Amino acid sequence: MSVQTQIGNNIQGNDKKIVIAMASIGLICAFLIVLTYQGTFSTIEKNKAEALEKAIFKVIPGISKTKAYQFNQDQTFSATNSNDAKIQKVYAGYDSTDQLKGIAIQANGKGYGEVLNVLYGYDPDNQKIIGFFVLESKETPGIGDNIEKESFMANFNALDAALNDDFTKIKNEITTVKQGKKTNDWQIDGITGATITSRAVGNILSASTKLWVPLVYKNKKSFLINDNSK
Amino acid sequence: MSLISHKKSEKGFFNSIADHPSTDEFIKGVWRENPVFVQVLGMCPSLAVSNSAINALAMGLATAFVLLMSNILISLLRDFIPKQVRIASYILIIATFVTLTDYTIQAISIDLHKSLGAFIALIVVNCIILSRAEAFASKNSVGKSILDALGMGLGFTFALLCIGGLREVLGSGSFFGYEFMPYFFEKWVIMVLPAGGFFTLAFLLLIFNSYKMKNSKA
Numbered sequence: 001m002s003v004q005t006q007i008g009n010n011i012q013g014n015d016k017k018i019v020i021a022m023a024s025i026g027l028i029c030a031f032l033i034v035l036t037y038q039g040t041f042s043t044i045e046k047n048k049a050e051a052l053e054k055a056i057f058k059v060i061p062g063i064s065k066t067k068a069y070q071f072n073q074d075q076t077f078s079a080t081n082s083n084d085a086k087i088q089k090v091y092a093g094y095d096s097t098d099q100l101k102g103i104a105i106q107a108n109g110k111g112y113g114e115v116l117n118v119l120y121g122y123d124p125d126n127q128k129i130i131g132f133f134v135l136e137s138k139e140t141p142g143i144g145d146n147i148e149k150e151s152f153m154a155n156f157n158a159l160d161a162a163l164n165d166d167f168t169k170i171k172n173e174i175t176t177v178k179q180g181k182k183t184n185d186w187q188i189d190g191i192t193g194a195t196i197t198s199r200a201v202g203n204i205l206s207a208s209t210k211l212w213v214p215l216v217y218k219n220k221k222s223f224l225i226n227d228n229s230k
Numbered sequence: 231m232s233l234i235s236h237k238k239s240e241k242g243f244f245n246s247i248a249d250h251p252s253t254d255e256f257i258k259g260v261w262r263e264n265p266v267f268v269q270v271l272g273m274c275p276s277l278a279v280s281n282s283a284i285n286a287l288a289m290g291l292a293t294a295f296v297l298l299m300s301n302i303l304i305s306l307l308r309d310f311i312p313k314q315v316r317i318a319s320y321i322l323i324i325a326t327f328v329t330l331t332d333y334t335i336q337a338i339s340i341d342l343h344k345s346l347g348a349f350i351a352l353i354v355v356n357c358i359i360l361s362r363a364e365a366f367a368s369k370n371s372v373g374k375s376i377l378d379a380l381g382m383g384l385g386f387t388f389a390l391l392c393i394g395g396l397r398e399v400l401g402s403g404s405f406f407g408y409e410f411m412p413y414f415f416e417k418w419v420i421m422v423l424p425a426g427g428f429f430t431l432a433f434l435l436l437i438f439n440s441y442k443m444k445n446s447k448a
Contacts, residue, residue, distance in 0.1 A: 018312045025307070025319050029326035036330045043337040051340040113348070138348045 049083070052106075052119070052135065056091045059121030059131030060102035063093035069223065077219050090216065092223040093121070100223050102130055103216050107208035112196045114138040118204060120156065122213060124220040127163060128185075129174075129205070132156035144197035152191060152198070160185035161209050167217055170210050176202030252377050259381025265358045266389035266431075267438045272358040276390055277427035279349050283406045286394025287387065288342055289349060292335065294383025296327045297359050298376065301367040303327075305375035308368045320363040321354065328353045358386060393430050397421045 056066045070080040071088040080089065091104040103124065108117040116139070121131035132153060139145045146152060164171045172186040176199045182189040188205075190198040216223075265271045272293070279289040300323050304311075311319045332350050336343045343350070353359070362382055367375040398404060401421030403411035420426050 018315050021310060021312050022315055022319065022322075025311070025322055028303075029322055032326050033329050036333050040333040040337040044333065047336065047340045136344075138351075140348070 045083075045085075052091075055119045055133045055135060056093055056104045056121075058133050059104050059119050060093035060123075061121075061131060062095055063101050064096045065094050066104070067092050067094070067223075067225075071215070075215060075219075077216075077222050090212070094225060098225045100124075100220075100225070103223060104131075105208060105212050105216070106135070107204050107212075108136075109200060109204035109207065111137060111139050111200045112144050112194075113140070116197075116200055116204060118201065120205060120208075122161060122209075122216060124217050124223075126158075127161055127213075127217070129156055129159035129161050129209070132159075132201075132205075139194075139197050143194050146191050146194050147197055147201055152189075155182075155188045158185070159188070159205075161213050162186075163214060163217055168214055170213060174202055174206040174209060252374070255374050255377040256381040259378060259383070260385040260388060263382075264385040264389060264438075265382055266386060266393075267435060269358075269361075270435075271361060272356045272386065273431075274352065275349055275356060276393060277424070277431060279346060280390050280394040280397060280427055280430070281422045282398045282402065283391060283394045284342075285345055286390040288335070288346060290383075290387025290390040292331050292346070292350060293353055293356060293358070294379070294387055296324060296331055296353050296356075297362060297383045297386075298379040299327045299330075300324045300359060301362055301375040301379035302372060304363045304367040305370060305372045311368075316368065317360075317364070320360060320368075324359050324363070325354045358382060389434075392434055393427065396430050396434070397426050401426055 053066065057063060060066075068080050068082075068089050068091050069077040070082065071077055071090065077090065080087065089106075093101045093104060095101050101123070102121045104119055104121050106117070106119050108115050110116070115136070116134065117136035119133045119135050120129050122128075123130045132155070134148050137145060137148070139147065159174065160172060161174065162171045163169065172184065174186050174188065176188040176190045177183075179190050179192045181187075188198065188202045190202075259265065263269060266273075266276050275289050275293065280286045300320070303323050304320060307319070307323075328351065331353070332343075335346065335350060362378060366378045370378070395405060398406075399411075400418045401423075403409055403415050403417050418426070421430065
């Protein structure tokens with residue numbers, strides 16, 4: 001009551017009251033946000049893990065199970081069950097006869113507005129990217145989010161990610177070209193009107209493949225399921 | 231000015247519900263002052279996220295929730311917020327509830343969160359919410375503000391569902407993902423594209439206004 005009448009009497013108000021009001025509203029808001037964040041965190045993490053699992057099945061066609069591998073300091077991969085988000089992981093996909101079909105790798109980078117988080121499937125036997133999926137995007141609806149349309153996805157049915165002769169570097173860097181100008185297997189056919197977003201996809205894939213594909217290829221034996229271990 | 235008028239409504243929460251023709255506060259938002267069809271506010275989400283019934287429903291409910299919660303908090307704090315910083319305070323409160331909604335939708339379904347995309351964050355700048363805060367919640371009791379928010383929120387959801395439902399039926403031959411159109415039905419692809427949103431809205435406004443004009447003449 002006292003606060004109400006005080007403000008009523010001083011309609012002009014003074015700086016102190018304004019600061020106090022803004023600060024207390026800010027505190028209330030911060031408290032509410034933290035409370036909700038804490039309350040929903042575990043469910044959101046669980047949902048994200050499920051969405052990732054589904055996405056792995058999409059980027060590596062024809063698989064029936066997946067397995068997570070963590071990247072170790074000594075540049076090798078080892079199987080892991082850890083849910084720690086800080087560990088860099090890749091996911092191997094196997095068909096019903098336990099044959100390795102591909103490796104799903106997560107990559108992110110700057111889109112048109114916010115961070116674009118994508119997952120792509122890499123087939124080490126054919127040295128190609130065989131699938132692509134947008135995990136998280138805040139691209140402009142109707143324009144930038146066209147990267148999730150099937151016509152754009154067709155770029156990733158067999159995108160060349162071959163290594164050079166000593167398997168240490170990508171032979172041809174993945175790039176995005178103007179719509180309809182794709183002439184080589186390692187080029188992504190861009191989207192007119194969504195130039196920045198489709199280029200961002202090219203850049204993200206290019207940066208990620210440069211780093212991960214040589215490592216995954218070098219260690220490709222460690223992803224095979226050893227039949228003797230059964 | 232607005233601060234002085236607050237003094238009228240210093241009654242208890244329950245008294246004010248009983249005193250007022252409260253059903254009218256509720257009905258006006260749904261029908262007579264429908265935010266989309268009559269006030270023509272909040273056009274961005276109405277046109278953009280209404281390409282399917284489920285997106286329209288989710289967006290409508292998310293907006294209604296933010297509207298309800300921010301109306302309650304703003305009405306509670308209406309005598310405490312200095313006039314000079316009221317808009318900044320309202321935006322802060324609205325943005326908080328949008329953040330809460332964002333987390334909640336992510337907890338409910340990642341797919342839904344993905345299909346609503348950037349629009350959840352854009353609820354902050356939805357003019358329906360700010361206009362209800364400025365025009366109603368800042369001048370009325372909590373009880374009335376709740377009714378106002380429920381009415382407006384429901385009215386917005388209803389309008390979005392009308393647009394979304396019509397666009398989905400004609401554009402995808404389905405309703406809430408359930409395909410029911412006969413096999414020979416040719417989908418009107420334009421209806422799910424942005425242009426379809428404008429056509430549908432114009433069509434519904436035409437019906438709404440011609441109905442209103444008929445009624446006012448009678």
